[in-house]
Amino acid sequence: METQDLQVRLRGEVHRLVAPRDQKYQSNFVEFRNHKIVYRRYAGLFFCVCVDANDNELAYLEAIHLFVEVLGMEYALQLLWCKPNPYPDSFFDNVCELDLVFNFYKVYAILDEVFLAGEIEETSKDVVLARLEELEKLE
Amino acid sequence: MVYHNLKALIKGIRACKTVADERALIKQESAAIRASFREEDSYARHNNVAKLLYIHMLGSEAHFGQMECLKLVASPRFGDKRLGYLGIMLLLDESQEVLTLVTNSLKNDMNHANMYVVGLALCTFADIASEEMSRDLANEIEKLLGSSNTYIRKKAALCALRVVKKVPDLADHFVNKAKNLLADRNHGVLLTAITLVIEMVQSDSACLEEFRNAVPLLVRHLKSLVTTGYSPEHDVSGITDPFLQVKILRLLRLLGKNDPQASETMNDILAQVATNTDSTKNVGNSILYETVMTVLEIEADSGLRVMAINILGKFLGNRDNNIRYVALNTLNKVVSIDTNAVQRHRNIILDCLRDGDISIRRRALELSYALINENNVRVLIRELLAFLEVADDEFKLGMTTQICLAAERFAPNKRWHIDSVLRVLKLAGNFAYTASKLYNALRSDISQESLTLAATWVIGEYCEVLLEQGLVDEETPKSVTDTDLVDLLISVLDSPYANYLTRQFVLTAITKISSRPTASASQQERIQTLLASYTTSP
Numbered sequence: 001m002e003t004q005d006l007q008v009r010l011r012g013e014v015h016r017l018v019a020p021r022d023q024k025y026q027s028n029f030v031e032f033r034n035h036k037i038v039y040r041r042y043a044g045l046f047f048c049v050c051v052d053a054n055d056n057e058l059a060y061l062e063a064i065h066l067f068v069e070v071l072g073m074e075y076a077l078q079l080l081w082c083k084p085n086p087y088p089d090s091f092f093d094n095v096c097e098l099d100l101v102f103n104f105y106k107v108y109a110i111l112d113e114v115f116l117a118g119e120i121e122e123t124s125k126d127v128v129l130a131r132l133e134e135l136e137k138l139e
Numbered sequence: 140m141v142y143h144n145l146k147a148l149i150k151g152i153r154a155c156k157t158v159a160d161e162r163a164l165i166k167q168e169s170a171a172i173r174a175s176f177r178e179e180d181s182y183a184r185h186n187n188v189a190k191l192l193y194i195h196m197l198g199s200e201a202h203f204g205q206m207e208c209l210k211l212v213a214s215p216r217f218g219d220k221r222l223g224y225l226g227i228m229l230l231l232d233e234s235q236e237v238l239t240l241v242t243n244s245l246k247n248d249m250n251h252a253n254m255y256v257v258g259l260a261l262c263t264f265a266d267i268a269s270e271e272m273s274r275d276l277a278n279e280i281e282k283l284l285g286s287s288n289t290y291i292r293k294k295a296a297l298c299a300l301r302v303v304k305k306v307p308d309l310a311d312h313f314v315n316k317a318k319n320l321l322a323d324r325n326h327g328v329l330l331t332a333i334t335l336v337i338e339m340v341q342s343d344s345a346c347l348e349e350f351r352n353a354v355p356l357l358v359r360h361l362k363s364l365v366t367t368g369y370s371p372e373h374d375v376s377g378i379t380d381p382f383l384q385v386k387i388l389r390l391l392r393l394l395g396k397n398d399p400q401a402s403e404t405m406n407d408i409l410a411q412v413a414t415n416t417d418s419t420k421n422v423g424n425s426i427l428y429e430t431v432m433t434v435l436e437i438e439a440d441s442g443l444r445v446m447a448i449n450i451l452g453k454f455l456g457n458r459d460n461n462i463r464y465v466a467l468n469t470l471n472k473v474v475s476i477d478t479n480a481v482q483r484h485r486n487i488i489l490d491c492l493r494d495g496d497i498s499i500r501r502r503a504l505e506l507s508y509a510l511i512n513e514n515n516v517r518v519l520i521r522e523l524l525a526f527l528e529v530a531d532d533e534f535k536l537g538m539t540t541q542i543c544l545a546a547e548r549f550a551p552n553k554r555w556h557i558d559s560v561l562r563v564l565k566l567a568g569n570f571a572y573t574a575s576k577l578y579n580a581l582r583s584d585i586s587q588e589s590l591t592l593a594a595t596w597v598i599g600e601y602c603e604v605l606l607e608q609g610l611v612d613e614e615t616p617k618s619v620t621d622t623d624l625v626d627l628l629i630s631v632l633d634s635p636y637a638n639y640l641t642r643q644f645v646l647t648a649i650t651k652i653s654s655r656p657t658a659s660a661s662q663q664e665r666i667q668t669l670l671a672s673y674t675t676s677p
Binding site: 063126135 | 149195200225253255301330375380426462465
C-alpha cells in the first residue's frame with residue numbers, strides 16, 4: 001500500500017512541476033528532490049524520466065525520442081490500433097492518448113523492450129520491432 | 140453492472156461524469172473482480188487481472204490480485220504469463236512475502252526452452268529483484284550472461300546490474316563474464332554490458348582495477364563508431380549509435396580518473412570525438428557534453444581541457460535552452476579548477492543573466508560570482524549592479540551579500556568600495572540582510588577602515604530594520620537592541636583604529652539612531668551626552 005501511495009503522490013508532484021513549464025523559455029529539465037526530471041512533450045502527451053543528478057540530460061532527451069519513435073512506428077501502431085498504419089513514414093502524430101490508454105499493457109510490453117532496470121536496453125528500432133512482432137505471435 | 144472485458148471497463152470509466160461516479164464504479168468493479176477470484180474461474184482470470192491493473196493505474200487498491208498474477212505466470216499460455224509478470228511488476232514491492240513464490244517462478248522460467256519466456260523472467264527480475272532474490276538467482280543470471288542468444292545476453296546483463304546494485308558484494312561474481320561481454324559485437328549486448336561494468340567499477344575498487352586494461356578495447360569500439368559511415372540500424376540524425384558512444388565515454392571517465400596511463404590512452408580519441416562530432420543537433424551535443432565531462436574528470440592534458448571548456452563556451456551561445464543549461468551547470472562545477480579557461484567566456488556568461496529562462500539566469504549568476512577577481516572586479520560588479528536593478532526578487536537577497544563580499548575582498552580602493560556598497564543598498568529592495576551582515580562583520584572586526592565606514596553608515600541608516608527584524612543571517616533571527624547598536628558604534632569611536640573619517644561616520648550614525656522613534660530614552664540621553672562632548676572637538 002505504501003508504495004502505491006508514494007507512486008500516486010510522485011506522479012502528482014511531477015505533473016505539477018512539469019505541466020506549467022514554458023516550452024519556449026524553459027529547458028526540458030527540472031530538479032526534483034535529489035534527482036532531475038527530463039521530459040519531452042509531444043502534442044498533449046508528456047514523457048518524463050527521472051535521472052540522477054550527474055546523468056547526461058541531453059542523452060536522455062534522445063532516449064525518450066527513441067521510445068516515442070518505436071511507439072509510433074508501423075508495427076507498434078498496428079499493435080495499438082489493430083489496423084495498418086495509413087502513414088507508415090510518420091510517427092506519433094497518429095498515436096493519441098486514447099490508443100495508449102486502451103492498450104496500456106502493450107505500451108508496457110514495448111517499454112520493456114527499450115528500457116530495462118532503468119537503463120536503455122536496445123537502440124536499434126528494427127530489432128525492437130522485430131521482437132515485438134515475435135511476441136505478438138505468441139499471444 | 141459488471142464489465143466483461145478491459146475495453147468495456149475503460150469505456151465505462153471514461154463515460155463517468157463525476158469523480159464520485161468514477162469511484163463508485165471502480166469500487167463496484169473491484170468487488171466483482173474479487174468475487175470472481177474467489178470462484179477460481181481460470182477463464183475469467185486473464186480479463187480480471189487486466190481490468191485490475193487498469194484500476195491500479197488509476198490509483199486504486201489492487202494488491203489483492205497478487206496471487207492471481209502468480210497463477211497466470213504458471214499458465215502454459217504465453218499471453219497469460221506476460222500479463223501475470225506485468226501484474227507482478229506493477230503490484231509487488233520488494234518487501235512482500237509473495238516474492239519467494241515469485242523467485243521460484245522466475246527460476247523455472249529462466250530455464251525455459253522458449254527465449255521469450257526467458258526474456259519475460261529476466262525483464263521481471265531486472266525491474267523488481269530484492270536483495271534476497273538477487274542472492275537466490277545470481278547463479279542463473281551468471282549462466283544466462285553466457286547464452287548464445289543476444290536477446291537473452293543483453294537482458295541478463297541488466298539483471299546482473301540489478302544484482303550488483305542490491306548486493307555489491309556479488310560484483311566479482313560477474314567480472315569474467317562481463318569482460319567477455321565487453322568484446323561483444325552486438326550493440327545491445329555491448330551497451331548493457333558497459334552499463335553493468337559502470338556500476339561494478341563504481342561499487343568496488345577491486346573491480347575498477349580489473350577493468351582498467353579494458354581501456355584500449357573501449358577506445359577501439361568508440362573509434363569504430365566515430366569512423367564508420369552511415370549505418371542504418373543504429374543511426375540517429377547521422378550519428379552512429381549515440382547511446383553507445385555516451386556509455387563508452389562514461390566508462391572511460393571512471394577508468395581514466397586518477398590514472399595517467401589510462402588517460403593518456405584515451406587522449407586521442409577524446410580529441411577526435413570533441414573535434415568531429417556534429418554540434419548542430421541535440422544528439423551530437425549529447426555526445427560532446429559527455430566528452431567534456433570525461434575530459435574534465437580524467438588526467439587529461441591541458442590542451443584537451445581547454446578544448447572541453449571551449450565546447451561549453453560554444454554551448455552558451457546555442458539557441459537551445461537545454462544546451463545553455465547543461466553548459467552553465469558544468470562550468471559551475473569546474474570554475475574553481477579551470478578559472479582562467481572559464482574567464483575567457485565571461486561576456487557570454489554575463490549575457491546569460493538576461494536569459495528568458497530563470498534557471499539559466501540563476502546558474503549564470505552563480506558562475507559570475509565565481510569569476511570575480513582583482514582584475515575584473517570593476518567590470519563584473521558594474522554588470523551585476525546593472526542586473527540587480529532588473530533581477531528577480533528571489534535573487535536580490537543573495538546578490539546583495541555576494542556583491543558586498545566581492546566588493547570588500549577585491550576593492551581597488553576605499554572610495555570605490557563604499558560607492559559599490561551604497562549602490563547595492565539603493566538598488567536592492569530588501570536591506571535587512573545586508574544590514575545584519577554588516578553588523579556582524581563590524582562586531583567581529585573593527586580594524587578594517589572601509590568595512591567600518593560601510594557598516595557604520597548602514598547601521599545608522601537602517602537601524603530600524605535591524606531592530607525590527609533582528610539578525611537574519613542565522614537560522615532563527617536573533618533580536619538586537621538599540622543599546623547593542625550604540626555600544627558597537629561607541630566601541631569603534633574608542634578604538635585605536637579610529638580616525639577623523641570614521642569618527643565623523645559614527646557620530647552621524649548615532650545621531651540618526653537617536654532621532655528615530657525606535658530609540659529608547661536612556662540611549663537618547665547617552666547619545667546626547669556623547670555628542671555634547673564632541674561639540675568643541677575638531
